[in-house]
Amino acid sequence: MGDVTATAGTYGRLVGGRIRADWQYRTSFVLFLVGQSLVAGFEFASLAVLLANVDALAGWSALEVAFLYGVSGLAFGVADLFISQVETAAVHIKAGTFDHFLVRPLGPLLQLSAAEFAPRRLGRSVQPAIVLAVVLGRLDVDWTAAHVTLVPLTIASAVVIYGAIWVATSSIAFWTVETQEIANSFTYGGNELTSYPIDVLGRWLRRAVTFVVPLASIAYLPACELFAKPLPFGLPRAAAWAGPIVAVVAVAAAGTIWRTAVRHYRSTGS
Amino acid sequence: MAPIIELERVAKTFAVRHRAGRLRRQRHEVHAVDDVSFTVDPGAMVGYIGPNGAGKSTTVKMLIGILLPSRGTVRVDGRDPSRHRIAVASRIGVVFGQRTQLWWDLPLIDSFALLRHVFRVPAARHAATLATLVDLLGLGPFLATPVRQLSLGQRMRGELAAALLHEPPILFLDEPTIGLDLVAKEAVRSFLAHRNREAGTTVLLTTHDLVDVERLCDRILIIDRGRVIEDGTVDGIKARYGTERTLVVDLEAPLPPVAIEGAAVLRVEGPRQWLRFHRDAHTAADLIARVAALAPVRDVAIEEPAIEDVVRHIYGR
Ligand SMILES: Nc1ncnc2c1ncn2[C@@H]1O[C@H](COP(=O)(O)OP(=O)(O)O)[C@@H](O)[C@H]1O
Ligand SMILES: [Mg+2]
Numbered sequence: 149m150g151d152v153t154a155t156a157g158t159y160g161r162l163v164g165g166r167i168r169a170d171w172q173y174r175t176s177f178v179l180f181l182v183g184q185s186l187v188a189g190f191e192f193a194s195l196a197v198l199l200a201n202v203d204a205l206a207g208w209s210a211l212e213v214a215f216l217y218g219v220s221g222l223a224f225g226v227a228d229l230f231i232s233q234v235e236t237a238a239v240h241i242k243a244g245t246f247d248h249f250l251v252r253p254l255g256p257l258l259q260l261s262a263a264e265f266a267p268r269r270l271g272r273s274v275q276p277a278i279v280l281a282v283v284l285g286r287l288d289v290d291w292t293a294a295h296v297t298l299v300p301l302t303i304a305s306a307v308v309i310y311g312a313i314w315v316a317t318s319s320i321a322f323w324t325v326e327t328q329e330i331a332n333s334f335t336y337g338g339n340e341l342t343s344y345p346i347d348v349l350g351r352w353l354r355r356a357v358t359f360v361v362p363l364a365s366i367a368y369l370p371a372c373e374l375f376a377k378p379l380p381f382g383l384p385r386a387a388a389w390a391g392p393i394v395a396v397v398a399v400a401a402a403g404t405i406w407r408t409a410v411r412h413y414r415s416t417g418s
Numbered sequence: 419m420a421p422i423i424e425l426e427r428v429a430k431t432f433a434v435r436h437r438a439g440r441l442r443r444q445r446h447e448v449h450a451v452d453d454v455s456f457t458v459d460p461g462a463m464v465g466y467i468g469p470n471g472a473g474k475s476t477t478v479k480m481l482i483g484i485l486l487p488s489r490g491t492v493r494v495d496g497r498d499p500s501r502h503r504i505a506v507a508s509r510i511g512v513v514f515g516q517r518t519q520l521w522w523d524l525p526l527i528d529s530f531a532l533l534r535h536v537f538r539v540p541a542a543r544h545a546a547t548l549a550t551l552v553d554l555l556g557l558g559p560f561l562a563t564p565v566r567q568l569s570l571g572q573r574m575r576g577e578l579a580a581a582l583l584h585e586p587p588i589l590f591l592d593e594p595t596i597g598l599d600l601v602a603k604e605a606v607r608s609f610l611a612h613r614n615r616e617a618g619t620t621v622l623l624t625t626h627d628l629v630d631v632e633r634l635c636d637r638i639l640i641i642d643r644g645r646v647i648e649d650g651t652v653d654g655i656k657a658r659y660g661t662e663r664t665l666v667v668d669l670e671a672p673l674p675p676v677a678i679e680g681a682a683v684l685r686v687e688g689p690r691q692w693l694r695f696h697r698d699a700h701t702a703a704d705l706i707a708r709v710a711a712l713a714p715v716r717d718v719a720i721e722e723p724a725i726e727d728v729v730r731h732i733y734g735r
């Protein structure tokens with residue numbers, strides 16, 4: 149435990165170092181922030197228009213869709229803030245600078261996350277967080293203790309699952325460097341998918357999404373439970389609680405892939 | 419005394435793909451390190467030298483846990499660095515001459531503060547070590563300067579301090595003097611010598627500059643095409659390969675080149691002549707006597723072979 153605290157402290161210091169370094173170029177930082185806020189504002193407006201005009205999407209109300217958006221968007225935002233940096237492994241591999249992470253007594257993933265930390269990504273979570281806060285009070289849900297815990301549990305599991313996908317797909321870079329696009333389409337595509345009820349997708353894709361890529365557990369199954377809808381494929385209600393289990397499995401798999409990948413690191417000839 | 423660095427039959431092969439024709443890609447293997455074995459005792463200072471592409475950096479990267487050997491075993495401080503990377507990392511210091519490990523946009527002192535946390539050095543201990551290093555390396559005047567604004571020589575001194583803040587017993591340096599001017603090179607060398615003498619730090623350094631080796635190392639390993647082709651002391655290797663010495667004689671008066679069997683006159687400059695001779699053909703005393711028999715001699719000097727020449731001779735075989 150003391151070890152975890154110390155590691156978290158070191159992580160915080162390294163992030164602080166990164167932020168201070170970025171502060172050297174504050175003009176571009178401020179400009180970027182202004183741009184981001186404008187984009188977020190437009191997105192928010194269009195979402196509001198969409199929700200006001202679409203009453204029901206495949207049997208889901210606008211509020212329910214907004215809940216799905218809020219949960220998966222917030223989880224994605226948090227994973228984006230802390231874990232998406234793993235994509236830059238490709239850059240460090242190409243430049244050979246990944247070397248430095250390996251000669252320090254800290255996990256390379258942690259160092260990468262700190263070294264490439266970008267506070268501006270915080271912006272990604274703001275909008276879904278607001279949507280979620282607004283929507284939660286208005287949804288017609290029987291707020292039992294179990295249902296109350298299901299929401300944060302789902303978000304936490306989703307963060308972990310997104311993170312695991314990011315780590316696993318970014319690991320490919322250790323074998324072939326030019327893979328940043330692959331990892332990107334995977335995770336960003338995944339976010340789109342969980343933002344809408346999977347009923348709108350084809351039957352085949354639905355099956356794939358529920359069972360093959362268990363992204364559905366991220367928001368859809370818990371939402372069915374909360375809104376008292378039947379789960380797809382006659383799944384038992386307990387399946388709505390599968391998030392943490394999927395998260396644990398995803399972390400174990402991603403961890404194995406990442407460690408194998410790091411052992412394949414070949415540096416660069418100098 | 420158990421060795422602190424051990425390599426046994428170590429090899430590293432890289433598979434390299436390159437375009438052959440429009441679509442075809444060809445794969446071939448580069449044997450960067452090919453069967454290298456040696457051990458280093460604690461407190462030794464070893465020069466690992468060889469021409470470009472010989473496999474020096476690859477060897478170092480296997481020793482510090484960056485690369486997994488394709489074959490053979492590596493041990494640093496009794497552990498396999500690729501399996502116990504984190505444990506080994508806190509026992510070694512690493513300097514790459516070609517790349518910085520410091521935080522580029524931050525003042526030098528900030529890198530040191532961050533490294534203290536990364537290596538979990540207690541604050542009091544860190545303060546004492548840092549004070550010593552700042553003093554020895556003369557870092558004081560530019561501690562507050564962002565690393566990107568430092569001269570190469572200043573930065574390299576910063577890198578040395580950064581590598582030693584956690585007081586590792588082993589230091590690996592890959593081309594630490596590359597690109598430095600003479601003054602900066604000398605600063606790095608005298609610091610390394612001091613560190614080795616005072617703290618007993620084991621040092622393994624790769625270099626192109628044989629002056630580094632001559633100034634610092636008790637032992638040199640010469641590597642070529644992934645294999646160690648020589649292992650010995652600087653003097654030993656010179657004695658073995660530096661078979662050609664040069665006698666410089668100052669005669670009383672200018673003369674045409676003296677003719678002595680087994681000695682070739684390289685140069686004549688007024689009364690001074692340079693005679694190259696084979697260690698086996700003449701002793702120095704014998705050759706001086708022969709010159710003196712031909713003409714009055716005012717002064718003599720013997721030039722030993724430079725390590726550069728010896729190494730060139732070895733590569734040339
Ligand atoms: N990451 C790598 N991928 C492919 N080939 C490499 C890599 N690293 C080194 N090599 C090759 O291995 C050989 C040895 O390289 P290196 O150890 O860097 O030599 P040195 O440091 O002695 O100059 C060279 O032929 C180099 O091109
Ligand atoms: Mg090299």
